[in-house]
Every structure is written in C-alpha cells, then in structure tokens.
Amino acid sequence: MGRPRDSRVDEAILTATRELLAHSGYAGLTMDAVAERAGIGKSAIYRRYATKQDMVFAAAIHVPDLPASPDTGTLEGDLAVLVQEIVDHLTAPAATSAVLGLLADIGTSPDLAVHFHQTFVVREQAGIRGLLERAVARGELRTLPDVSLVHALVTGPVFTTLYLQHRTPDGLAAQLGRLIAAALTTEPAPPRP
Amino acid sequence: MGRPRDSRVDEAILTATRELLAHSGYAGLTMDAVAERAGIGKSAIYRRYATKQDMVFAAAIHVPDLPASPDTGTLEGDLAVLVQEIVDHLTAPAATSAVLGLLADIGTSPDLAVHFHQTFVVREQAGIRGLLERAVARGELRTLPDVSLVHALVTGPVFTTLYLQHRTPDGLAAQLGRLIAAALTTEPAPPRP
Amino acid sequence: MGRPRDSRVDEAILTATRELLAHSGYAGLTMDAVAERAGIGKSAIYRRYATKQDMVFAAAIHVPDLPASPDTGTLEGDLAVLVQEIVDHLTAPAATSAVLGLLADIGTSPDLAVHFHQTFVVREQAGIRGLLERAVARGELRTLPDVSLVHALVTGPVFTTLYLQHRTPDGLAAQLGRLIAAALTTEPAPPRP
Amino acid sequence: MGRPRDSRVDEAILTATRELLAHSGYAGLTMDAVAERAGIGKSAIYRRYATKQDMVFAAAIHVPDLPASPDTGTLEGDLAVLVQEIVDHLTAPAATSAVLGLLADIGTSPDLAVHFHQTFVVREQAGIRGLLERAVARGELRTLPDVSLVHALVTGPVFTTLYLQHRTPDGLAAQLGRLIAAALTTEPAPPRP
DNA sequence: AACTAATCGAGACGGTACGTCCGGTCTTGCA
DNA sequence: TGCAAGACCGGACGTACCGTCTCGATTAGTT
Structure with a gap:
C-alpha cells in the first residue's frame, strides 16, 4: 500500500550513476553527487539500494533478459x-x-x-x-x-x-x-x- | 646524513600489510591498521610509500628478478x-x-x-x-x-x-x-x- | 464538502504524543513514531498541526478555559x-x-x-x-x-x-x-x- | 605522547560556536558550519567533544573559576x-x-x-x-x-x-x-x- | 664530546564520503 | 474530502579513512 515508487526516480538514479561512472570512475563516484545530479534525495537511493555497490551494480551491469545467443551454424x-x-x-x-x-x-x-x-x-x-x-x-x-x-x-x-x-x-x-x-x-x- | 632507515621497519610494514590483506582484503585495509599491527608510526610508512596503493603494490606484488622461464622443449x-x-x-x-x-x-x-x-x-x-x-x-x-x-x-x-x-x-x-x-x-x- | 474529520483520530494523536513525550522526551519524539503509535498516517497529523511544535503544544500544554482563580481571602x-x-x-x-x-x-x-x-x-x-x-x-x-x-x-x-x-x-x-x-x-x- | 592538541584549534572551535550560536541560535547550529567557520575538520571537533551538546556547553557556558562573590555588607x-x-x-x-x-x-x-x-x-x-x-x-x-x-x-x-x-x-x-x-x-x- | 641531520612512534589535523535519521510534503487507492 | 501507507526532498548527524603535520626522543655520522 502507500505511495508507489516513482519510476522516474529509478531512472534518474540509474542515469546519474551511469553518467558519473563514465565521468569520474567508480572510485570517484559519490552518493551525494548521484543524488544531486539526479535531483533527488539520498533517502530515495538508499530505499532502493542498500549500498553504493548495489546501486552501481544495478546501474552499470546492464543485464536484461539476455536473449539466447543465436545459432550461427558453427x-x-x-x-x-x-x-x-x-x-x-x-x-x-x-x-x-x-x-x-x-x-x-x-x-x-x-x-x-x-x-x-x-x-x-x-x-x-x-x-x-x-x-x-x-x-x-x-x-x-x-x-x-x-x-x-x-x-x-x-x-x-x-x-x-x-x-x-x-x-x-x-x-x-x-x-x-x-x-x-x-x-x-x-x-x-x-x-x- | 642523519639516522639511516631501519630495515626492520621495512619488514614490519610489508609483513603487516600482507597479513592484513589476507585477513581483511584490499578495501578493508587501513593505513592506521598497518601502522598499529607493525608497531610503527604512519610517518614511517609514508616516508617509504607515497600512497596506500604503492605500499600494497610493494607488499603484495612479489616481483623478484623473474628468472627467465626454462625451455621445456615444447x-x-x-x-x-x-x-x-x-x-x-x-x-x-x-x-x-x-x-x-x-x-x-x-x-x-x-x-x-x-x-x-x-x-x-x-x-x-x-x-x-x-x-x-x-x-x-x-x-x-x-x-x-x-x-x-x-x-x-x-x-x-x-x-x-x-x-x-x-x-x-x-x-x-x-x-x-x-x-x-x-x-x-x-x-x-x-x-x- | 466531503468526509468530516474523525474525532477518534484527534484523540489518538494527542494520546500518542503525550505517551511518547513522557517516554522519550521532546527531542526523542518523532512524527513517524506518533503516527505509528496512534495507528494513523502522518497526513492526518499535518492536516491538524502545521509543525511538530504545534502538535506538541496542543498535546502537552493543557489549557482549558482556565477558571479564574478563586479568592481565598488573603x-x-x-x-x-x-x-x-x-x-x-x-x-x-x-x-x-x-x-x-x-x-x-x-x-x-x-x-x-x-x-x-x-x-x-x-x-x-x-x-x-x-x-x-x-x-x-x-x-x-x-x-x-x-x-x-x-x-x-x-x-x-x-x-x-x-x-x-x-x-x-x-x-x-x-x-x-x-x-x-x-x-x-x-x-x-x-x-x- | 604524539602531537599535542593545537590550542588555536580549541579557540577556533569555541569562537566559531559562539558566533554561530549568536547568529543562528542553538537549533540552527551545525557541526559542519562550525568546522567550516573555524577552518578546521570535523574530526578536530569530535576529538574534543563527544556530541554537539558537549561542544555548545563548553562554548556557551562560560564558567571560569567563579570568583567568590564579594561581601557587600548586607x-x-x-x-x-x-x-x-x-x-x-x-x-x-x-x-x-x-x-x-x-x-x-x-x-x-x-x-x-x-x-x-x-x-x-x-x-x-x-x-x-x-x-x-x-x-x-x-x-x-x-x-x-x-x-x-x-x-x-x-x-x-x-x-x-x-x-x-x-x-x-x-x-x-x-x-x-x-x-x-x-x-x-x-x-x-x-x-x- | 658536541653537533647535525634524518628517523622513529604517537597521534592531531583538514578534508571528504559514508549510511542513518527526521521534518514536512506529496501521491496512491480505499472509504 | 478524510484517511493509512509510505515515497519524496533536503539536510544534519556522528564515524571512518587518507595523506599531512608536529611533537619529543633516538641514532648515526661529522666535527
């Protein structure tokens, strides 16, 4: 029940994380920077991801429903x-x-x-x-x-x-x-x- | 001139670093912890290595005068x-x-x-x-x-x-x-x- | 027009606030805690009181129509x-x-x-x-x-x-x-x- | 042993705290603001005072060796x-x-x-x-x-x-x-x- | 034997990020 | 419209670590 998660916030977090990763690297990535760039509060991040690692994982490791690799014949x-x-x-x-x-x-x-x-x-x-x-x-x-x-x-x-x-x-x-x-x-x- | 470096300090740093690496991993390794375990001051470390990375490199990446690999015949x-x-x-x-x-x-x-x-x-x-x-x-x-x-x-x-x-x-x-x-x-x- | 305010909610807020004040003190009093203890939502509180201070004031400072003090004769x-x-x-x-x-x-x-x-x-x-x-x-x-x-x-x-x-x-x-x-x-x- | 506390840091903390108290009041006083205004790190504060309250107490409650009040005769x-x-x-x-x-x-x-x-x-x-x-x-x-x-x-x-x-x-x-x-x-x- | 100069342990220092917590606002769906 | 649930922004908290610095005490080599 209650107010549902805002999917735009999800997107904003992931996008900001990806941009900052590309720009500053993993070590230079800051939770505050992600929040600021995404225009959200830190709590919105920590509600979704327990740690910085979890967030980066979700943002960087793009793993959709990997389509089974096609059969090329050889x-x-x-x-x-x-x-x-x-x-x-x-x-x-x-x-x-x-x-x-x-x-x-x-x-x-x-x-x-x-x-x-x-x-x-x-x-x-x-x-x-x-x-x-x-x-x-x-x-x-x-x-x-x-x-x-x-x-x-x-x-x-x-x-x-x-x-x-x-x-x-x-x-x-x-x-x-x-x-x-x-x-x-x-x-x-x-x-x- | 002045007092020469104590080689036992060199050893103590490297040993402590290796032990802590094995025990706590790279991320869990603290310069203060190394100093304490080695029984030395942090200045003794930073006089030898400029950064944590340098120290870990010296301690963990054992690179002697790599003996050229022998010729096994195949x-x-x-x-x-x-x-x-x-x-x-x-x-x-x-x-x-x-x-x-x-x-x-x-x-x-x-x-x-x-x-x-x-x-x-x-x-x-x-x-x-x-x-x-x-x-x-x-x-x-x-x-x-x-x-x-x-x-x-x-x-x-x-x-x-x-x-x-x-x-x-x-x-x-x-x-x-x-x-x-x-x-x-x-x-x-x-x-x- | 619409639904009238539930007076049981009023009571629940005041009671919960008083209990928590007595138990945790003013600094330890949390709006979320009041809502949870009262079994209500935070919006019900903020619809009645603009700030934590207002709520506490209403709950703690019991000011009825102060009966004029009696004349004791001296x-x-x-x-x-x-x-x-x-x-x-x-x-x-x-x-x-x-x-x-x-x-x-x-x-x-x-x-x-x-x-x-x-x-x-x-x-x-x-x-x-x-x-x-x-x-x-x-x-x-x-x-x-x-x-x-x-x-x-x-x-x-x-x-x-x-x-x-x-x-x-x-x-x-x-x-x-x-x-x-x-x-x-x-x-x-x-x-x- | 070790490096002694810098008395100028003590002074800077107390002065900054007093200025900010006078300017922003107790509730508006921030540890980060004190550190910034004093030109020091937060660790220097927390090394001296365990909590914000302790710091404010030391800064605001000026209690020297209270000179015994003089005898005015009545x-x-x-x-x-x-x-x-x-x-x-x-x-x-x-x-x-x-x-x-x-x-x-x-x-x-x-x-x-x-x-x-x-x-x-x-x-x-x-x-x-x-x-x-x-x-x-x-x-x-x-x-x-x-x-x-x-x-x-x-x-x-x-x-x-x-x-x-x-x-x-x-x-x-x-x-x-x-x-x-x-x-x-x-x-x-x-x-x- | 004094002087000089670098080293040593200890630990304080500035800076910066972390993850947590709260206050006050907003958004759902149900009644 | 009221309400319970709970997400949202903003911002302070106290902790931890890095690399630098300052002490007083050694410990050589140089006068």
Missing part, C-alpha cells in the same frame, strides 16, 4: 558472437570502470559476491553450455568439454585485453572464436601406450 | 610453466585481494597504471615473446603470433578462474598449456577460392 | 493557589519535557513564540493582576506592584525547581505564597533624608 | 550582586539561545544532565549558602533558610524574565535583591496558640 561462429556480447557489455562507458571496482569490493560483501556470481558466472556458463551442446549435436565436438574451462577461455582474454592491456578489443571476438574453436576441436594427444 | 610445456608461474603469483594469500584492488584504482593514478603495466604486461609479454620465438625456431609455429593475443589467452583464463569463478586453479596450467598450444598450431582454414 | 492564599496551578500544569508527565523543548524552539518560529506568550505570559499575568488588585482592595497592598516582576517571582522558582534542581515541588506553593506575600507587603526602606 | 546587596552575575552569564549573546537548547536536551543524555547540574545547581547553591551564612553571622537572619528554596527564588525570576517574558533584565538585580531579602527577613507569623 562452433566458431557461436563463440565469436558470445565473445562480442561480453565485449559489448564491458565496453559500455559506465561498465568499464564499474566492473573492476565491484570485483574489488566483492571481498567486503558476500551478498554482492553472490549477485555477481549469478550474473556473470551462472548466466554466461549456461549460454556456453548450450553452445557446446549444439556443437556436440552437430558433430563438431565428440564430447562435452569442461564448461568452466571454456568459460575461462572465453571471458578471460576479454578481461586481460580491456583491463590489463587497455586496448580496444577490435577484432577480438573473431580471433578468439577461431582460436578457441580450434583448441576444442583438436584431438588431445592420446596417452602413450 | 610450446605446450613452456606455456604450462608460464601459466603456473602466473597462478603462483596471484594465489599468494596477500596478492589475491590486492591485485583487483590495485587494478580498480588504476583509473585514479597514472603512476600506478604505469607501474602495473610495466610489471604485468611488459614483463609477461617479453616472456611470451621469447617462448613463441623458441617455438618458431623449433618449427612448432610457422609464424610468430600476435604477442598481445597470446598474452590475453594465457593470463585471462587465470583471472577468470580466480576472480570470477573463485575456483582453485588446480591443473589449470596443464590444461591451458595444451589448449593454447593446440590453438596456435592449428592451421587457420585457408580462404576459399 | 494575598498569600491567592498566591499559593496560583503557584499550585502552575505546578500542576508543568508536572503533568507529558508537559515536563515538552515545555523546555518548545521554549527552546521559540527562536525558530515567531508563531510559536506568540502562541507561547499568549498562553503563559498574558494569561498568567492577567490572573496575577486580578489577584494583586484584590489585595489592594483589601488593603494588604498600598500600591499595585509591577505585574511582570510578580509574574517572574511566581513562575520562575517553579521553573528552577523542576528544570534545574529536578526536585518534586511538594510544599513549594505554600512556601512561595508566604514568601512572595511577605516580600510584597514589606515596606521598602524609605529613601534617606 | 544580605540585600549580596543577593543583588549574585543575581547580576547570573544575569550577566545568561545574557552573553551565545549563552542566551544555548541554555534553553541544552536544558531541553538534558533528557537525552545523563552525562549532560550531570554536567549541567554541577555547573548551575551545585556551584550556585554553594555561593548562596555562603551568602546566607554571612547574613546569619551578621544577625540579619535568625536561622539558615532552605538553600534550594533561595536558589529557586534567585535564579527562577531571571529565567522567567529572559526566556518567558523576553524582557531585558535592567534593574532586575536590585529589585530581586530587595524583595528576596525582605521575604527572608520577615518573621513568619507564629503559629496561633
């Missing part, structure tokens, strides 16, 4: 599409500085850790599993590889490129798609007799 | 050894929480960014370049691959495994060595005529 | 009755903590100041004036003393006893009545020739 | 001097608004209550006791009156005049001295046989 194509999706997520101006900040703060709050895991690990691994099963069905793969390992191979290089090398990931998706497909389809050397 | 072996070195670096109790914190703070300080880049990117890529050149010399590779890409393939999955999946990287080195070697040695499909 | 007796009335007003559990809070907030709001003055100063001084005029008529006093001064002599000691000394004012009315009557009826020393 | 004169001292205390620009605010907040903090009592009640009553004993020794009084009662008679009317009537207490000291002396020296009517 393992390599599917992988390339998946990598490109991840790249697109992480290169959104707000996300870039937020992801690392949140990742660093995970040690502080178990809640945040669970939330992060659900979004990035569980969700992505589900997509990867589907993708691999299609490859098995097609005959590209003989057995289903370790999903966690493929997840690491897919997301890891994107992280390194963005956050360690600070390079623009142009062409990364295609390259990674090809390389990972090659790695997975190569027969491991049979154990010596 | 690309796969060399890659496995390299991955294992990276894993060992990052799984040191203090490093785990420090690396992400520092990475997140890089946006704040250009100095830190340069320092980090020198240590992680330049150094590792030099090792990778050598490793790949050996493989070319052996005939395992026909041409020298893009070093940045291989760097991403080598370090990225380690990051994902540790910081996203929060799994212990047992056996990761061997698996990654095999997969990356396979990916690099597979001939890319020739363009259709 | 100045001393009249004074004692008046003091006792003031004591009774101020020792009501809710009033004790409210009066000081309101007095302190007077600087903030001129409206409250006027309201307070009307209730405490004007009203009481009117009573005192009548009382003194009776004494003049009786011959107990030769001239009418300064009403403000007598007002200060009558109300001040009650304040001190309650709010500075935190003592129960047992017997205070009788004592004050006797002392003030004595002071007023004593001939001031004639100016020396 | 009870009336001694009383007038004492009243004037109290008036002077309370009419200091900072004190006027602070005293009521603190008095109102006493319910919140027992510490503050004790502090207040020590300063106003114990100290003043000690002065009054001495004054009355001198009057007994002189023969002006036959027996020592109730100190609490005289305390109420002395301080109460000042409170009423300042805080209820909002009048300037010109001439109040002389009037009160005369009236209270008269009240105390008048023989109570002997009980009828």
